[in-house]
Amino acid sequence: MNEESIIKIRKIIADKFNLEIDEVTMDKNLEFDFGADSLDLYEILVDIENTFDMKFSDEEYENVKSINDIVKVIENKKQI
Numbered sequence: 001m002n003e004e005s006i007i008k009i010r011k012i013i014a015d016k017f018n019l020e021i022d023e024v025t026m027d028k029n030l031e032f033d034f035g036a037d038s039l040d041l042y043e044i045l046v047d048i049e050n051t052f053d054m055k056f057s058d059e060e061y062e063n064v065k066s067i068n069d070i071v072k073v074i075e076n077k078k079q080i
Contacts, residue, residue: 001071001078005052009070012047016040026068045070 010024017034030036030044045056045064052074056064060073 001075005074006071008051009048009067012051013044013067016044016047024067026071027066029066031065048074 006026007021010021013019013030013034014021014024017036017040019034028034030041034040036044041064042061045061048070049055054074054077056073064070064073
């Protein structure tokens with residue numbers, strides 16, 4: 001995934017939690033590092049779906065825990 005796309009993902013998350021984009025790194029866990037609850041995760045993933053014109057499956061929704069997980073899902077979908 002290109003750097004511009006990763007920055008878009010990081011910005012969505014930073015905006016959600018009122019953080020600086022530099023605080024949102026690939027290894028951060030959305031729940032443990034940012035205090036995201038299930039509604040926060042849902043809203044983040046919907047924003048990402050709209051940004052990248054794609055959909056997460058129910059299983060992907062349940063398994064996404066980090067920014068890196070989000071990137072992997074998007075990369076896998078681009079290969080299909």
